[in-house]
Amino acid sequence: MKKKRPTLQDIADRVGATKMTVSRCLRTPESVSEGLRERIFSVAESIGYIPNRAPDLLSRATSRSIGVLVPSLTNQVFADVIVGIEALTEPAGYHLMLAHYGYSPELEERSLASLLSYNVDGVILSDHHHTPRSLRMLETAGIPVVEIMDTYQAPLQQAVGYDNVRAAFDMVSEMIRLGRRRVIYLGVRLDERTRQREQGYRQAMEAHGLTPVALHSRQRSSYSVGAALLKQILNDYPDTDAIFCTNDDVAVGAYFECQRQGMDVPDRMAIAGFHGHDVGQAMTPRLASVITPRQAIGEAAAKMLLATLQGETTNERVLDLGYRIECGGTL
Amino acid sequence: MKKKRPTLQDIADRVGATKMTVSRCLRTPESVSEGLRERIFSVAESIGYIPNRAPDLLSRATSRSIGVLVPSLTNQVFADVIVGIEALTEPAGYHLMLAHYGYSPELEERSLASLLSYNVDGVILSDHHHTPRSLRMLETAGIPVVEIMDTYQAPLQQAVGYDNVRAAFDMVSEMIRLGRRRVIYLGVRLDERTRQREQGYRQAMEAHGLTPVALHSRQRSSYSVGAALLKQILNDYPDTDAIFCTNDDVAVGAYFECQRQGMDVPDRMAIAGFHGHDVGQAMTPRLASVITPRQAIGEAAAKMLLATLQGETTNERVLDLGYRIECGGTL
DNA sequence: ACCGGCCCTGTTACCGGTAACATCATGTAA
DNA sequence: TTACATGATGTTACCGGTAACAGGGCCGGT
Missing domain, CATH: 3.40.50.2300 (Response regulator)
Structure with missing residues (x-):
């Protein structure tokens, strides 16, 4: 018997308007008259309205989210990469959907299917090898893909990493x-x-x-x-x-x-x-x-993906961020 | 000009049935006649159908996903916890939505709002302190919440950890x-x-x-x-x-x-x-x-949450998994 | 032959935002 | 005064699954 969470309609009912007006008000406040605007905001606050992305997901097949597949979270390397990715995606309003697959292509396939079922707008992959099914899914999904960590092999679309x-x-x-x-x-x-x-x-x-x-x-x-x-x-x-x-x-x-x-x-x-x-x-x-420039790789991958999502096209397919040999005291 | 990804309707058109039948076939294959069933599966495979969770998200406000908020991913502790959580949620068919907030309650609030906007079915939180707004959101969302890592303070609903x-x-x-x-x-x-x-x-x-x-x-x-x-x-x-x-x-x-x-x-x-x-x-x-039993904490938290989602009620609010003092050679 | 039930498939409506268009009041230039 | 622009709000339809209900064909029992 859990109570339904508030919708735009609930706000509309309370201020005596339609949900369309409320929607407009929350997105472009200046397009609504001042008095109404204030009432809408005050009601939204008081009933604890939380935006709902489900309709967007459905009607526009876009989720403002990016799928990130890494082999392992306990591997510090990928934790650093993720921090780099998020440094760019978060300010751009994109939500990260992380999944890990324990270095198994089969699990990668399942995780990928799961991410795609949420209509992610783009994906970042951490391995070059994918199952045929994974490749099919990426193709039919028609979304931008960036592969990271390696520049050695030809990328599906784009790649960032080092050799x-x-x-x-x-x-x-x-x-x-x-x-x-x-x-x-x-x-x-x-x-x-x-x-x-x-x-x-x-x-x-x-x-x-x-x-x-x-x-x-x-x-x-x-x-x-x-x-x-x-x-x-x-x-x-x-x-x-x-x-x-x-x-x-x-x-x-x-x-x-x-x-x-x-x-x-x-x-x-x-x-x-x-x-x-x-x-x-x-x-x-x-x-x-x-x-290795792990965080920079994450940032560059996110930058590439966001650019593609904004419709920019580039012919730069592979970005090599290099590495540095540190001799330390153990050689 | 990206091509739309295949829907049930696309399959239905090709086999000469309605999308309802296709839906049934993919969910409960034995409820559809054998010949049709085979054609549906073969067409689904050939056009590369990927399930779409968006309609479910919308029509039933349920996503079969669980939100997990951790302060940091680079902190090995939470990587272990996440592995534990996923060990139970993944077989149960739940997708994990991870977010991290860098130990900032304000960022936690934003991340929480983002998770809730995807209609997560439950959340796992890693801190006891939340902003008033966060608390409001959790309340109006009306979903189960499990707090982890600490048993020292009174939980919102349930908690797992150690003292x-x-x-x-x-x-x-x-x-x-x-x-x-x-x-x-x-x-x-x-x-x-x-x-x-x-x-x-x-x-x-x-x-x-x-x-x-x-x-x-x-x-x-x-x-x-x-x-x-x-x-x-x-x-x-x-x-x-x-x-x-x-x-x-x-x-x-x-x-x-x-x-x-x-x-x-x-x-x-x-x-x-x-x-x-x-x-x-x-x-x-x-x-x-x-x-500390980090992975076990993740597993226990997931178990609690899944149980609640399946409608079980329990009066056990706090689960203390203890710790062990290892003296090693440095004392 | 008729009826009831079963099995398979179809029809309709809905979830909650928002694009696109419609409507209406007011203002303003000709 | 008329004609038309402008601004504020309402109406309708849609996205893609699936619940709920509605057929329709076929079988077996009476």
Whole structure:
């Protein structure tokens, strides 16, 4: 027996006008006579009117909302990206609809369907790989799409990010330049970007005639996993002199394990991570890492999407925001 | 000139039936004759029909979605909570609408209005303090509300969490029991829970006749801030023998600074954090911390909300999921 | 043969805003 | 005074599903 929430009609009844007039008053107050306007606002306030987007959703198939699909919310990287996106969409009056899919394309498909069923005006996607069905849906929905985090592959429409392969290549090359020869790659999960970084790592190793060795954990990324992987290295490849980790969590976890083993970093073991998160930058020695412009990526993606929604057309399809190699004290 | 996305009518036209029949077929396939059913599904597939929730939103003021308001997404704590919530809402067919408000009640109000304008069926809130307008909106919306993270204050309807004051009290008492006398509290930002932990800290100190000292940073929580605060302590209160930090980031940051200063932990300085995140648990010495059941809180909140939405009534208003004091190696 | 019921499908109306158009009063220039 | 612009408000229809009700064909039992 919950009471229905107030509508424009309820306001109209109380001030003796039609809901059309009330609608006008709330949208363009100056188009309504002063006395009426004041009464309408006062009644709206007193009965606690809350705008209702449902009719808009229905009649104009527009929701003033943007769907954002990220693989994981617990991954700090995407939290930063989202902050960047919202910094632009919120002032523009767009509501963000977030969904995460745990790195599974099937779940991405379901989440996408859910977002589209709410008539989102545009979507931001975090992976390049989508199911055929997802692609179909995006096509029939006919809304703007921006893909983020990677510039390596051809985008559906537009993309913002950096080149994961090249970033990994550069970091590993730097390690080799500094004299490391037995560099191992540490990965977790098997998402796209982890594979791309591995690819860059392999290219760098092979370019210098070195043999690439990659270790993976199937668990989700964590400090503990980094520690466990380092133990495995000491066991299986005891003469390793450097590790390049797919992210900072793993790198810092591995560093903790080095400490426990009394293994000097970087003399005996060099360590590099990816993304340049605060943990690594706050510890001593400072963690070597590829610093990525996560928040800027979010902002740029939102900017692109909003521009397209406002009808602007551009022929710039891919925006590369680059990265920075931070050597820190662990190389 | 974007093409309209397919509707039930489009399917109906192609199979020579009415949209009502198509609607029935998609919802309860067995209520439609076999031949028609097959044609409908095949056409739906071929034109790429995507369900549209807008009409439901409008005609039944229900969206099968739940609004979740968290202060921050970059705060790992809430990422965990969200994972817990979604673990229950997703299988139940509810879509999560996330919004964050940066610890500002005014922004919370705006976010809440936005969620309500999409006719969410229920909301989960992360703070106890709301603007009068927010309270009004919740009341007129007439939807179930669950507040999370704290059991200290009387809930609007229902609440799930743990007692921040008591948790802090217990941790600080433990530090004192182990011989610490000049324990300082390190806080960041001034959100509710930080203040509650400070309150628990003060109670513990005063219960033992000790003088409480609290230091705050106005910056958002980070490892760097923890390090900076520790430096400040060494300068202003050089004989401090323990710090209790409002969260693990600050605690670990402070620990890094102790390392840099060559200050032994825990002999010279004991350190305790809050939440029991993986960083602290993976490092050596393991960080003392109050381990909170974040994911379980999310799950319990979702369970409560779903139960209420299914019409169940309960007189259990507050669910306390407790916490655990982990002494680690830093006390 | 007739009736009742079942199964399948169709018809109508509705949800709550707002675009588009209609109406009406007042003002103002010719 | 007439004609027409201007401003304020009302009327109608629509968006896309689905609840509720209305047929109509067919079957079996009497």
